Amino acid sequence: MAEAEAPAEGRISESETDEGRTVHLSGRMTIRFIDPISRRLRALEADPEPLTIDLADIERIDTAGAWVLYRTRTAREAAGLPFQLTGASDKAEELIEQICSHTQPTKIRPDPMPGFIRTLEKLGAWITFVATTFGGFLAFLGLTLVSLGKVIAARRAFRWRAFINQFEAVGVASLGIIGLMSFLVGIVVAQQGAVQLRQFGADVFVINLVGRITFRELGVLMTAIMVAGRSGSAFAAQIGSMKLAEEVDAMRTIGMPPIEVLVIPRLLAAVFAMPLLAFYGSMLGILGGMLLTWASLGIPPATFVQRIQEVVPLTDVWVGLIKAPVFGLVIAVTGCFQGMQVRGNAEEVGLRTTAAVVQAIFLVIVLDAFFAVFFSAIGWN
Known part of the structure; x- marks a missing residue:
């Protein structure tokens, strides 16, 4: 069998005439062989003699070779030096012209913008992001509630096993x-x-x-923040991984x-688990306060419990229990x-897991402020 003929490398030769320097190129001006030709033509860009490049013996040229010729011509024309290209085939001339027509000057760095304009640009981008995210959240919430309504109205088979698994993950596993x-x-x-009340002799x-602060605010609020960081992030990561797969x-x-398969079981698990967790967290908070007052102020547990029953109205307990399922709904949907x-x-x-935690905590705090104003307005102070 005859051996395949190796491709001809790009070759360069030069000659001097009265009209200037002539560079003869032959072989292939492709990306594989263009490097020595490119280095030599780069050296001739500033040559004051008239330069002629002869392409009559070129077997093949690609975009790399065409760009080297374009670079040489541009550099010499910018310096006001004579340049001529001869012997090019029709395809080579067409390729060089395409390179010329599609080459546009590009700035390495954009022009600096005034600080005020940059600030407005960032503010506008942030407002657009917030509006888009909030609109998408509301649309998703509406779609979830509509789907839940269809499940209830159509009496479809509810996925009890998924609900129980999520309830265990949200509620039981987070008790500790x-x-x-x-x-x-x-x-x-x-x-x-x-420490503060002792200054006024009002230790009791x-x-x-x-x-009051535990049952009304801290118990449910701190529980919601923990559930957002623990279960809200888990919801985002689990569903996000399923989206990628x-x-x-x-x-x-x-x-x-x-x-119906992924969102509703998690939503109901969070809604039903949050009141139980909030009450459990409130009771543990009361226990911690009782032990501290017993050790620091000498108030016995029996007196503490009796006093709690006298000073904490039942409305404070209901305030916490009413807020808890709403917080659970927001955390799960987010x-x-x-x-x-x-x-x-x-x-x-x-990124989405982080966003889920941040947005859930933000919405919980906003809703807590709303509830505080609302319950004060209706007289549940």
Whole structure:
């Protein structure tokens, strides 16, 4: 068998005439062989002699070779030096012209903008992002509630196993961390209250402080923040991973609505678990405050419990229990919404998980402020 002929390398030769320097190129001006030709032509860009490049013996030229010729011509024309290109085939001339027509000057760095304009640009981008995210959240919330209504109205088979699994993950599995956190917060509130009230000889009112603030605000609020960081992030990461693996699309393909399969069990689990967790956290907070007052102020537990019953109205307990399912709804919807927004790569899962926690905590605090004003307006002070 005859050996295949090796491709001809690009070759360069030069000659001097009375009219100037002539550079003869032959072989292939392709990216594989263009480097020595490119270096030599770069050296001739500033040559004051008239330069002629002869392409009559070129076998093949690609965009790399055409760009080298364009670069040489541009540099010499910019310097006002004579340049001529001869012997080029029709295809070579067409390729060089295409390179010329599509080459546009590009700035390495954009022109600096005034500081005020940059600030307005960032503010506008932030407002657009917030509006888009909030609109998407409301749309997702509406879609979830509509799907829940269809499940109830059509009496479809509810996925009890998924609900129980999520209830265990949201509620039972978080008893330890929520109990410890609430217990320590109760100790801190009682200790700081005792330090301040002791100055006025009103140590006994520490019980009022611990009881009312724990049942009304801190118990449910701290529980909601812990659930947002623990379960809200888990919802976003789980659904986001399923989005990357195209499992959500597979569910739609086989006729399983992702909202009913993935979102509603998590939503109901959070809504039903939050009141129980909030009451549990409040009781642990009261226990922490009771132990601190017993050790620091000498108030026995029996007196503490009796005083709690006298100074804490039942409305404070109802305020916390009413807010808890609303917080659970917001946390679950936010986590599932961010999980459904995952696109592209695994990094997006982390970004959406972080966004789910931040947005859930923000919405919980905003709603807590709203509830505080609302219950004060209706006389539940």
